[in-house]
Amino acid sequence: MVNYVLQITADLENLTDLQPQGGCDDPNFSFLFKLKCGRCGEVSQKETCVVLNDSVPLPVGKGTTHLIQKCKFCGRDGTVTMVPGRGRPLTQETSESGKFSPLMLFDCRGYEPVSYAFADGWRAVSLEGTTFEEIDLSGGEFAEYDEKGECPVMISNLRATFEVVKL
Structure with a gap:
């Protein structure tokens, strides 16, 4: 079992607290990424x-997982289980310092997550307190105008990484 934390960063202009719509542990947020098989090294095409x-029941033993997937190349099964409670929103301070903010922890068995894909369902707050909801980051950026703060807001230069962590 290897634990991977998904970390994100971006350039935030007049924005802070970038996170999934319902918070870092949003039960309905879709995490999209490719998986690399731990046996043969094949990376999923989609x-x-x-x-x-x-969640689905584990094929052997008790408990559940969030994904069971068979490698199309070698036929090996692998699982991905999400571990909530470890994520934090990306703040402007973290962004300006060039650091990454942890979003979600994944317990992976037989697979390694690679290349996270940003999609829709994000939320951020302007420095003046205006909340921007249902932000779509699939295009790689977001730009809007904050009427209350009378300033442009922008998310650009999105980056994500999976880092191995020990618990």
């Missing part, structure tokens, strides 16, 4: 979708 609210 992104895999993992959602905290969707």
Whole structure:
């Protein structure tokens, strides 16, 4: 079992607290990423979708997981289980310092997550307190105008990484 934390960063202009719509542990937020097989090294051609609210029973033993997937190349099964409670929103301070903010922890068995894909369902707050909801980051950026603060807001230069962590 290897634990991977998904970390994100971006350039935030007049924005802070970038996170999934319902918070870092949003039960309905879709995490999209490709998986690399731990046996043969084959990387999935399409992104895999993992959602905290969707769980399936483990094929052996007791318990549940959020994804069971068979490698199309070698036939090996692998699982991905989400571990909530470890994520934090990306703040402007973290962004300006060039650091990454942890979003979600994944317990992976037989697979390694690679290349996270940003999609829709994000939320951020302007420095003046205006909340921007249902932000779509699939195009790689977001630009809007904050009427209350009378300033432009922008998310650009999105980056994500999976880092191995020990618990």
